[in-house]
Amino acid sequence: MRPETHALADGEVGADPTGDGEPMISFDHVGKRFFKKGKPFQALGDAHFDVRPGEFVSIVGPSGCGKSTLLNITAGLMRPSSGQVRYQGAPIGTVNTRVGYVTQADTLLPWRTVRQNIGIPLEIRHHPRTDRADLIEAMIEKVGLAEFGGHYPAELSGGMRKRVILARTLIYQPETLLMDEPFGALDAQLKLVLQQELLRLWADAGTTILFVTHDLAEAVTLSDRVVVVSSRPGTMRTIKAIDIERPRDVFEVRFHDRFRELQQELWAILQDDMLEGGEM
Numbered sequence: 699m700r701p702e703t704h705a706l707a708d709g710e711v712g713a714d715p716t717g718d719g720e721p722m723i724s725f726d727h728v729g730k731r732f733f734k735k736g737k738p739f740q741a742l743g744d745a746h747f748d749v750r751p752g753e754f755v756s757i758v759g760p761s762g763c764g765k766s767t768l769l770n771i772t773a774g775l776m777r778p779s780s781g782q783v784r785y786q787g788a789p790i791g792t793v794n795t796r797v798g799y800v801t802q803a804d805t806l807l808p809w810r811t812v813r814q815n816i817g818i819p820l821e822i823r824h825h826p827r828t829d830r831a832d833l834i835e836a837m838i839e840k841v842g843l844a845e846f847g848g849h850y851p852a853e854l855s856g857g858m859r860k861r862v863i864l865a866r867t868l869i870y871q872p873e874t875l876l877m878d879e880p881f882g883a884l885d886a887q888l889k890l891v892l893q894q895e896l897l898r899l900w901a902d903a904g905t906t907i908l909f910v911t912h913d914l915a916e917a918v919t920l921s922d923r924v925v926v927v928s929s930r931p932g933t934m935r936t937i938k939a940i941d942i943e944r945p946r947d948v949f950e951v952r953f954h955d956r957f958r959e960l961q962q963e964l965w966a967i968l969q970d971d972m973l974e975g976g977e978m
């Protein structure tokens with residue numbers, strides 16, 4: 699971490715600040731270097747924070763600051779060039795099967811129905827055939843697609859396809875969810891509906907969520923804490939605790955004074971990076 703560039707507020711970075719047990723995920727000075735045309739370039743500078751069990755943590759930062767890279771490393775799909783990620787205390791070696799990962803490019807198999815798409819993780823895990831159908835029906839119900847089990851992806855709206863992806867990820871009850879801008883391309887109203895659903899599912903299941911977004915309002919709406927990352931090489935600017943009580947109604951929370959304050963504070967930290975530093 700470049701000490702001259704990061705101003706840490708809230709005193710939340712580093713070791714478990716509350717001292718109440720082992721973190722679910724801990725990022726210990728994680729950096730990632732790639733090579734472009736034979737030349738090394740630093741994509742991710744230095745990520746250093748913990749995610750506690752059951753916590754909802756968002757990462758916000760401009761395009762190209764290494765957010766997806768950090769999730770890829772957490773999923774075990776990529777190795778860091780420096781530092782280490784630990785999952786429940788153990789270094790992540792190969793693919794981390796305890797996490798569910800909704801990637802930015804997530805798509806459904808077009809030749810399979812909703813039901814068949816949602817069942818994929820059960821097939822991969824050789825889940826007993828006999829209760830697959832029941833699990834799938836329960837999940838379809840949970841994400842509000844009861845009428846659509848036999849439909850194909852092409853017959854669904856964008857929001858419905860997101861629900862199917864969510865159902866497919868949740869069906870094997872991962873203890874941790876990594877989500878990379880899952881609602882990015884949706885219109886504003888639909889985004890709120892799905893945020894509400896996600897909060898409900900998260901509260902029911904007690905899942906730990908690490909969520910990437912570049913939408914500050916979304917980060918404040920959903921999170922317990924927001925990690926703010928600078929433009930490339932992504933360096934942590936601050937971690938902000940979102941002290942708004944739960945359960946939150948996503949349609950109403952944005953009218954709270956505290957919501958506006960937090961959003962403004964985050965924007966004040968990020969605006970230079972967002973306006974100048976991003977790759978978009």
Ligand SMILES: Nc1ncnc2c1ncn2[C@@H]1O[C@H](COP(=O)(O)OP(=O)(O)O)[C@@H](O)[C@H]1O
Nearest residue numbers: 732733741760761762763764765766767768930
């Ligand atoms: N596998 C890769 N090989 C080379 N460069 C990569 C690779 N993955 C990402 N990058 C580069 O690293 C930087 C960070 O990428 P990424 O993590 O996708 O950023 P973000 O998700 O914050 O937009 C970008 O410049 C991107 O082009």
Ligand SMILES: [Mg+2]
Nearest residue numbers: 765766802878
């Ligand atoms: Mg990304």
